Amino acid sequence: MVVCQASKIHLPTPFASPSSSKTPTSLLFEPHSFSLALSHSDSSLSLFPSISFPFSSTQKSLSIPPPSSSSTFLLLKTQKSPNPRVLFVVAGPYKGGSKVLLRFFLYRNDGSKAFEKAKVVVSKQKGIEFDDKVGVLIDVSHGLKLIISGSVNFFALYSVSSSKVLIFGVNLVVDTDESDDGIAFKLMKFAVIDCLKPVFSISISFEWLVLGEENGVKVWSLRELVKGKKVKKVKNYGLSNGVIGDNNGVSNGGSSTSEIVSNGHLDGKIEKPSVSVKPRSGKHRQESAEPGACFVPFEPKEVKGLTSAKASSMSLKAISIQPLSSKRFLILDTVGDLFVLHVTDKTVGSDVTCYMRQLPHVMKVQMMAVFPDISSIVQAIFTSEKIQDMIPTAANSILILGQGSLYAYAIS
Numbered sequence: 001m002v003v004c005q006a007s008k009i010h011l012p013t014p015f016a017s018p019s020s021s022k023t024p025t026s027l028l029f030e031p032h033s034f035s036l037a038l039s040h041s042d043s044s045l046s047l048f049p050s051i052s053f054p055f056s057s058t059q060k061s062l063s064i065p066p067p068s069s070s071s072t073f074l075l076l077k078t079q080k081s082p083n084p085r086v087l088f089v090v091a092g093p094y095k096g097g098s099k100v101l102l103r104f105f106l107y108r109n110d111g112s113k114a115f116e117k118a119k120v121v122v123s124k125q126k127g128i129e130f131d132d133k134v135g136v137l138i139d140v141s142h143g144l145k146l147i148i149s150g151s152v153n154f155f156a157l158y159s160v161s162s163s164k165v166l167i168f169g170v171n172l173v174v175d176t177d178e179s180d181d182g183i184a185f186k187l188m189k190f191a192v193i194d195c196l197k198p199v200f201s202i203s204i205s206f207e208w209l210v211l212g213e214e215n216g217v218k219v220w221s222l223r224e225l226v227k228g229k230k231v232k233k234v235k236n237y238g239l240s241n242g243v244i245g246d247n248n249g250v251s252n253g254g255s256s257t258s259e260i261v262s263n264g265h266l267d268g269k270i271e272k273p274s275v276s277v278k279p280r281s282g283k284h285r286q287e288s289a290e291p292g293a294c295f296v297p298f299e300p301k302e303v304k305g306l307t308s309a310k311a312s313s314m315s316l317k318a319i320s321i322q323p324l325s326s327k328r329f330l331i332l333d334t335v336g337d338l339f340v341l342h343v344t345d346k347t348v349g350s351d352v353t354c355y356m357r358q359l360p361h362v363m364k365v366q367m368m369a370v371f372p373d374i375s376s377i378v379q380a381i382f383t384s385e386k387i388q389d390m391i392p393t394a395a396n397s398i399l400i401l402g403q404g405s406l407y408a409y410a411i412s
Contacts, residue, residue, distance in 0.1 A: 008406070009406040009407065011406060022040040022046075023041045024388075024401055024406065026401065027389050027391055027401050027406070033049060034050050035115070036051050037088065039068065043067045043092070044063065044064060044066045044068065045068050046062070046064070047063075047105065049113050049114055062115045064105070069091060069092050069146045070091045071090045071091065071148065072089050072155055073087070074086075075153070076152075078172055085109065087104060087106055087118065088105040088106075089150060089155060090105070092142070094134065097141060097143060099138060099141075100138040100141075100146065102137075103117075103136075104117070104118040104187075106118035106183060120136060120185065120187060121187070140164055141159060141161040143161025143162065144161065146160070147201070147202050149204050150204065151205040151206070152205075153170055153171070154169050154170070154190075154204060155168055155170070155204065156209060158195075164193065166189060166191070166193075167189070167204075167209070168188065168189055169187075170187055190282065191225040192282070193284045193286055194283070194284070196287055199213060200213065200319050201319055201320055206323065207223060207326065208222055208343055209225065210321050210341070211286075212320070214317055218286065219293065219354050221352055224290075225292070291351055292351070294352045296354045296356050298318075299356065299358050317334045318332070322369070324340070327343050328342055337365070338361060338368070339359065340357055341355075342357075369398060370392065389401040
């Protein structure tokens with residue numbers, strides 16, 4: 001028998017009142033630093049580092065002013081340091097939505113348990129620039145909707161109006177556990193996917209990028225996406241294009257450089273002093289049948305009251321994607337059915353082999369959450385209630401947001 005114990009979390013004012021312009025609308029949780037991010041109705045954010053339960057109304061937080069349309073947590077891992085760094089990325093419109101503004105906040109590892117504005121170094125690439133006053137500017141239209149999803153060392157950004165998915169990589173410039181004052185990171189655009197079909201959800205985790213589309217999902221090998229292009233090399237130990245340090249795992253396509261350190265799983269070896277002068281992002285097409293990519297359709301369904309021809313023409317959308325393990329993803333479609341996606345690749349660079357199966361259930365699902373501890377038996381929470389958002393915080397607890405109030409559930 002599953003036993004649940006719920007308790008209401010009393011949020012600090014002024015966003016504790018449902019009538020406040022700062023009413024919570026969604027939440028994100030990062031299990032490594034135990035940090036909570038609340039999005040508010042005025043498009044601002046509140047970032048709570050190292051939360052504990054019972055949640056105190058005096059819990060210190062970082063207020064991030066609007067505008068913000070999407071945000072994600074990102075883990076930075078290197079071969080030198082076993083302890084990952086936590087980065088919070090906020091995306092929003094800039095200059096009327098003609099560009100996308102990215103803001104970055106780094107979790108300090110010095111015992112202060114606080115987030116601060118991160119120091120950013122931007123590679124000299126077309127369509128990406130750094131502004132000291134506001135942050136990183138991406139030359140894509142923001143439009144009405146923007147989706148951002150992060151994992152380890154990489155995050156993906158989808159612009160509906162630009163019909164593009166952009167893959168960015170993040171590396172620490174200074175890697176030390178002694179002091180956070182000199183910590184900075186560099187940002188590089190690795191790939192651009194031109195989309196002919198709409199994308200409804202994104203998951204980037206482990207070694208895969210999964211795009212939720214109509215009637216199925218598109219799976220990309222992250223390794224293939226970020227391999228890079230052939231560029232000119234010079235014998236120099238520094239980069240002349242604004243990047244501090246050596247090549248730091250960026251693949252140049254030459255014989256002396258291996259692939260990028262991708263998501264903490266792929267190891268790159270760099271031969272000094274060969275470095276790239278003009279880093280280029282790879283260009284891809286959503287409909288292409290290139291190596292390392294495949295489309296996985298939903299299983300055909302028979303719908304009561306409809307002929308088989310009409311049923312087959314119904315458009316189902318993959319609206320939510322949650323990773324279960326390095327090779328499995330949980331998919332939710334628009335009618336409330338759940339699917340498990342299995343992904344395999346035999347060798348590096350080979351075609352991806354995928355298949356999807358539908359899970360049996362007795363209810364239609366409106367929202368789902370997967371516990372972050374995938375080392376144990378994977379559990380999931382499914383609900384059909386009118387809940388705004390929910391996120392698991394550990395192997396036996398979950399946060400649920402509804403009617404502007406936040407609740408903590410303990411499961412045993």
